[in-house]
Amino acid sequence: MAAMPTTTTAVLEHCQVTPPPDAEAEKLLHLTHSDIWWLPSIISQIVLFYEIPCSKTRFLETVIPNLKYSLSLTLKHFLPMAGNLFLPLGSGMPVCRYTKGDSVPVTIAISDSDFVHLTGNHPRSANEFRGFVSQLPPLVNHSPESIKIPPFAIQITLFPNKGICIGFTIHHSLCDGAALLNFIKTWASITDSNSDTHAQWLPFYDRTTFQDLDGLDSIRWNQVKVSRPTIPTSFSNNKVRATFVLSKDDVQKLKDVVLERRPNIAYVSTFTVACAYVWVSIAKLTVVVEEEVADNEPDYFIFSADCRGRLNPPLPGTYFGNCLALMKAETSHGVLKGNEGFLEAVEAIGEEIRKTVYNENGVLDSIRKRSTVEFKSLIGKRVLYVAGSPRLDIYGVDFGWGKVKKYESVNIDLYRSISIYKSREIEGGLEIGFSGSNIQMDAFTTIFKEGLNSSSNPI
Numbered sequence: 001m002a003a004m005p006t007t008t009t010a011v012l013e014h015c016q017v018t019p020p021p022d023a024e025a026e027k028l029l030h031l032t033h034s035d036i037w038w039l040p041s042i043i044s045q046i047v048l049f050y051e052i053p054c055s056k057t058r059f060l061e062t063v064i065p066n067l068k069y070s071l072s073l074t075l076k077h078f079l080p081m082a083g084n085l086f087l088p089l090g091s092g093m094p095v096c097r098y099t100k101g102d103s104v105p106v107t108i109a110i111s112d113s114d115f116v117h118l119t120g121n122h123p124r125s126a127n128e129f130r131g132f133v134s135q136l137p138p139l140v141n142h143s144p145e146s147i148k149i150p151p152f153a154i155q156i157t158l159f160p161n162k163g164i165c166i167g168f169t170i171h172h173s174l175c176d177g178a179a180l181l182n183f184i185k186t187w188a189s190i191t192d193s194n195s196d197t198h199a200q201w202l203p204f205y206d207r208t209t210f211q212d213l214d215g216l217d218s219i220r221w222n223q224v225k226v227s228r229p230t231i232p233t234s235f236s237n238n239k240v241r242a243t244f245v246l247s248k249d250d251v252q253k254l255k256d257v258v259l260e261r262r263p264n265i266a267y268v269s270t271f272t273v274a275c276a277y278v279w280v281s282i283a284k285l286t287v288v289v290e291e292e293v294a295d296n297e298p299d300y301f302i303f304s305a306d307c308r309g310r311l312n313p314p315l316p317g318t319y320f321g322n323c324l325a326l327m328k329a330e331t332s333h334g335v336l337k338g339n340e341g342f343l344e345a346v347e348a349i350g351e352e353i354r355k356t357v358y359n360e361n362g363v364l365d366s367i368r369k370r371s372t373v374e375f376k377s378l379i380g381k382r383v384l385y386v387a388g389s390p391r392l393d394i395y396g397v398d399f400g401w402g403k404v405k406k407y408e409s410v411n412i413d414l415y416r417s418i419s420i421y422k423s424r425e426i427e428g429g430l431e432i433g434f435s436g437s438n439i440q441m442d443a444f445t446t447i448f449k450e451g452l453n454s455s456s457n458p459i
Helices: 056-077 126-132 177-192 194-203 215-222 248-261 269-286 342-356 363-369 371-376 439-451
Strands: 009-017 028-029 043-049 084-088 095-099 102-109 139-143 146-149 150-160 165-171 240-246 298-306 326-333 382-387 408-409 417-422 429-435
Touching: 009 056, 009 084, 009 240, 028 146, 028 240, 043 177, 056 102, 095 240, 102 126, 126 150, 126 240, 139 298, 146 439, 165 177, 177 194, 215 363, 215 371, 240 269, 240 439, 248 269, 269 298, 269 342, 269 382, 269 417, 269 429, 269 439, 342 363, 382 408, 408 417, 429 439
Parallel strands: 102 150, 298 382, 382 417
Antiparallel strands: 009 102, 028 095, 043 165, 043 408, 084 095, 084 146, 139 146, 150 165, 240 429, 298 326, 417 429
8 A cells, every 4th residue: 555656856956045135134033932832843844736737948947947036036025934043052032033145945856756646635655755845954053152943945846747846844933834824825926926916925023912921932942942952854654644535514514413412512613523533533543453552541632723813912914923822632542532532522622722712811821821841741642733724725825837736744744643724626625634654544544434424423
């Protein structure tokens, strides 16, 4: 299953793209508590595949020069993307600083991989996608006083006469998925038309309403700085990845089950039922693959919510950086895989959202109470993370080649994670990305499909 074909991806060029000469000479951003949270080692990698019949000649002589030019213009507005993170080794606070001459590393490549195969939903070897994202440059001791972390890299790969993919690698402490998507939409808009349509996504940098709440920035930094950050470079080589689709009708069916059997659950949404369904499916596969997990062992589900519109005063959707509330739902493994597991999962996730996002004292009250130590204590335990959000319309990004053919969240292979995004094909539907061993994939596929086909009791 999902045997990896013999293919090659060859690098044609390594280059650096700088903002244009008329850009600001310097840009300094102080990292907030929400940015600092992600400093230790969290890297996000995504790939956008576009179906476009493009020859190598056209790619090198037209497409790449246009993309480099429009990227430079985009960086004029998003200078931190070309800058570096600086972490003090002594006193002081971490910052992102752009200085004139800083740049984004861009890799140009060509691949003979099967484009149709890569853009399918079926199981594919996770290793097949490694060649389409760049690794971040290594962190360095910038001076005796600080560590420098280059936070962003891009790779553009041609599949001759089939398509193009653009891979993004970003250190999560620079910005969250919403801010990254605004950057990508701006770049795509400038590439496609070079008009003012990109103005709606230009970044908002003012952090005065979100920074250093009761000294929270310093508290977060003191929790994080005890360990030197690392850049992950090794990945499991025995995983396969597939995409599972929940239609609008599937989601409604799951909601109906909850409303019928647990009408008092405080918060039921598309996100809660979709995530609960996947969480329970993963718990149940332990039985099929004969993985020994004690019934009383805790199962954790870690997810986040965008807080931009929930602050007082609210931040605009174009705020650049991280503005997330991290949440942790918990139940026992025995309960999760049991007959009431789906309902218990919906309730656990919904209750965490209610307490955090809809906190009567405001979402910032919940953020203050969270500690990185709390989440570090989960290392080695049964934890499932969520990458992405159904609110992010990644498939609408158009560089002039039509909408995205397929989106892949590559880093779910590194962490025990799933991805969740709007469906490309189905209005109101969701795409769920899952990564695991062959035997786990077989079990998950069966459980996922059979649960939805059950007329009386999904999962």
